[in-house]
Amino acid sequence: MATTERDYYEILGVARDADEAEIKRAFRRLARELHPDVSEAPDAEQRFRELAExxxxxxxxxxxxxxxxxxxxxxRRGGFEPTVADFGSVSDLFAAFFGDDLFTGRTRRADGASRGGDVQAVVEIDLEDALTGVALSVPVEVALPCERCDGRGAAPGTGLRTCTSCNGAGVLRRVSRNVFGQFVQQRTCPECRGAGQVLTSPCESCGGEGRLAGTRTLEIEVPPGVEDGQRIRVRGGGHAGVRGGASGDAFVVLRVRPDPRFVRDGDDLHTAVRIPMTDAALGTTLRVPTLGGELELEIPPGTQPGDLRVVRGQGMPSLHTGRRGDLYVRLDVAIPRTLTDEQRELVRRLAASIDPDAYRADDEEGDGFLGRLRRALR
Ligand SMILES: [Zn+2]
Ligand SMILES: [Zn+2]
Structure with a gap:
């Protein structure tokens, strides 16, 4: 029995004096989050059972x-057993609480039709695709409407009769009485699965489900600026409904492959370029990578190790405004690891000729790491 000892008010996140409407709202909100087709939390099923109870x-x-x-x-003394314990799968439990349709609020129809479940697919895209946006075809394995019976589940030319197990009510009730009062337990009729009617003759292709396993290809437009982990919802892209019910939704999770050249920080991109110490001292024109190609960057004489150059508008576009962030280029100054005798002599002569003042920091806080840190923290 799925009895929990956690406080029910705490599970629902409501005060002890919460009214009926508040309790209902809290339940629906949490149930949406924990729907097993949507939630990625590994304990979602267990938590939904607690919540339902x-x-x-x-x-x-x-x-x-x-x-x-x-x-x-x-x-327990009063004989209460949570309905939750009667259900094998959380999907059945959802159906019992929401008529199979938590997301649209429609209830199970008398002909047994019910909405199909949602599906999730994961696709990987490159950072360039996230920059420009991209159109994708994503195949998903889903239940598709049966062509033979047109999704109705009934063999051609046949129909429905009233379920004899529940006399058309769709639910079975059990009434128990004890010192605390009368308890009515209600559960979905297993014969007609809550529909109240059964098929006189189920379709031979789909066994009366009205749907068969197949592949659906989702055509999606990924907008510019998407981030890793974002989801795109395709309404009706999930499993076909049972017996002509509406299809569920498909959720496509976008994984943006890391680009070795860039680190993304929101709408900004960061990259690093190594330049020889001689270029740093003399100044030069550099070709730096951007997502769209390469770009020329002027490096002024006297560039210091770790200096940052900002290229405006070469970052990622904002998903909301479309405006592009910036590209930060960090300049790493490289020192030669080996020198010939002749070069060593040249460097010695250079060192002797440079006035120590030429190495001064350009402000009192210095150009070194501590100076940059101080400026960053200001
Ligand atoms: Zn069929
Ligand atoms: Zn029935």
Whole structure:
């Protein structure tokens, strides 16, 4: 039995004096987050079971009063068993609570039609694709409508009859009475799965489901500026519904492959370029990588190790405004690791000829690491 000892109010995140509407709102909001087709949390299923149990108690005024006075033990003494324990899969549980359709709020239809589940696919794109946006075809394995029965599940020329297990109610009830009062437990009829009607003759191709396994190709437009981990929702791109019900949605998770040349920080890009110490001293024109190609950058004489040059508008576009961020180029000054005798002599002569003042920092805080750190922290 899936009994939890966690406080029901705490699970729902509501105050002990929360009214019915608040409890319902809290439940629906949390249930959406924990839907197994949507949530990536590994414990989503367990948490949804807890949540469903908490809601089952707190949404019923008698059970809630018992729980308020006597806690979990009181409920157990009163013969309460959470409906949750009767369900094998969380999808069935969802169906019981939401008529199979948490996201659109529609309920299960009398002909047994119900919305299909959602699916998720993961695609990798390059940073360049994230810059420009890209059109993608993403195949997903889903249930597709059965062509033979047109998705209805009934063999051609046949129809529906009232379910004999539940006499068309779609639910089975069990009433129990004890010192705390009368408890009604209700669960979905397993024969008709809550529809109240069953097929007189199920379609031979799909066995009455109205759908068959297949592949759907999602055509998606990735907008410029997407970030790693963002999701695109394709309405109706998920599993076909049972017996002609609406299709679920597909969620495409975008993974942006890291580009070895750049580090992304929001809309800005960072890169580093090594320049010889002689270029740093004399100044030069550099070719630096950008996402669109290369760009010429003027390096002034006297460039210091770690100096940053900012190239405006060469970062990533903002997903919202389209305006591009900046490219930060850090200049790493390289010192030769080996010198010939002749070069060593040249450097010695150079060293002797340079006035120590020429090495001064250009402000009192210095150009070194500490100076940059101080400026950054200001
Ligand atoms: Zn069929
Ligand atoms: Zn039934």
């Amino acid at each position: 908490a809601y089952e108690v707190l949404s019923d005024s008698e059970r809630r009063a018992t729980y308020d006075r006597f806690g979990h033990a009181g409920l």
